[in-house]
Amino acid sequence: MNIAFPDINMLVILPLIVIFGSALALLLIDLFFIPAGNKKITGYLALAGLLFTGLAGVPLWGMEESSFSGMVVVDTFALTLNVIFIIIAAITIIISLDYLPRQGIEQGEFYPLILFATGSFVLLAQSTNLILIFLGIELLSITLYVLTGFAYPRLSSEEAAMKYLLLGAFAAGFFVYGIALIYGETMTVDLNQIRLYLTELESSSTAAVPGPTLLLIGGALVLIAFSFKIALVPFHMWTPDVYEGAPTPVTAFMSVGTKGAALAALIRIVTIALPTVQDAWVPVLAVLAAATMIVGNVGAVAQTNVKRMLAYSSVGHAGYIVLGVVAMSAHGIEAFLFYLLAYSLTNLGAFAVIIVLEQRGESAWSLDDFSGLGQRQPMLAVAMALFMLSLAGVPPTAGYLGKFFVFAAAWESGLGWLVLIGVITSAIAIFFYLRIIVRMFMHEPVRDVQPALHRSITWTIAVAAGAVLLFGFMPNLFIDLAQRSVIALGG
């Protein structure tokens, strides 16, 4: 009997092997060798794992290859995203090092879980097959459910995890059923073959042959599932609660990483599989983006809890990032990548400042706790002000350029109304971001909050702030990379 094995190229999945391998190894090392109470070592080892994952991407640079029967692909788009994801994970781990023991929730499993989640991001960026995308989304979700509930037995954390899990599992149901319908129509779960099926259908299309109805219904279900993961309105209800209840580093991690990874997979699906049925999904996604920008930013205005305000603001930012996807152009993808990088650095920095102010047993999330921060901790206040300006999209920050690029891309694609909504909501957003700055510099301190400034987190905030400014002044450092990614996508 002859069994023909398909050609496989292990090099294509090298980053995945390294990150999952180090996550598994770390679980065992943590269990047997790291003494309780000294789990920081696990954190440092996790950073080493991330470093190796980054190094594993170096020999792949410039490669464009798909392997495992076209299930996994490596190209500059995936590798660029990998770099962003590794930066996100590294910052998350560094800001957790002191936070976890301070909150009394230090468990060694935290760091391997972050690695698993990052591995699922990488998987999502590289996969071109619906089965793999499903696996990536689920791996990401299940690790995040655990991480959200990590502050057990704090009830808010448990409750957040429960809500996240119920809605996440609900979304997974939609996702699988959507894949089932797409599969029923096209007989394949491979994105390239779905496109082949659609182009064939188009060329043979007559009045007698019905359109791809099942595929469109399935696509709508898949879009619902993605909207849950990216937190697009009206599927965002869980976001404020989950972001508030989760431990702060986890909130920071999922507010940037999950969105980026899920959108990367969505971009693969729409650019590879569905370009021929653009008329069906672009308007839907555009309306979702508009609703997201409006609800996210208007919702943030009413918040006095800064962590919750950042949760709403991250909903709003999801809308802006989606603008880059609905533009369906090379500039759109570039804008998406740049916005993701700028937003990740800014948001992680802002959450790092919140972590510094957060003490054991009490949370300094109220606006009052920021009052007078400019007198007590001028450098910290300046960094926070910079992050707020970048989130609001004020020049000369990276956030400003990110917004500019996504708006320009959407404008070129003829989505003027969407750009208008984006600009108006950005103006609304300036109000609540500026409110924090005003509190920090023009109010007297209301109560004494002792910032827990350790060296690692101080450096993280400084580096993030520096990067936000650097990319604000010199976007070309990254744009070049983004442009090559677009060529790789065939955009």
Next chain:
Amino acid sequence: MVPTDYYVLLSAALFTIGVLGVLLRRNAIVLFMSVELMLNAANLALVAFAYRHANIDGQVLVFFVISVAAAEVAVGLALLVTIFRTRSTTDVDEVSTLRG
């Protein structure tokens, strides 16, 4: 011989029941059961389509869905136990300290 269309219609009905269950019931355990129903409805559709097209991909996905569902329920029940210890309830409406 039952036509595959019937299986697909049955799966659509099961999926709808699952969605309604999640939206209408308030007990967390029943919510999990409803989500399971949704996933298994999708499995039924996948197997039916795989049989009709004589293609193996759908059946492969079914195995992944089953294992993912098991992992999800394991995490979910563990969370439920911790919540039950702190609050002595599995009603999702009673566990709501986060608001705004």
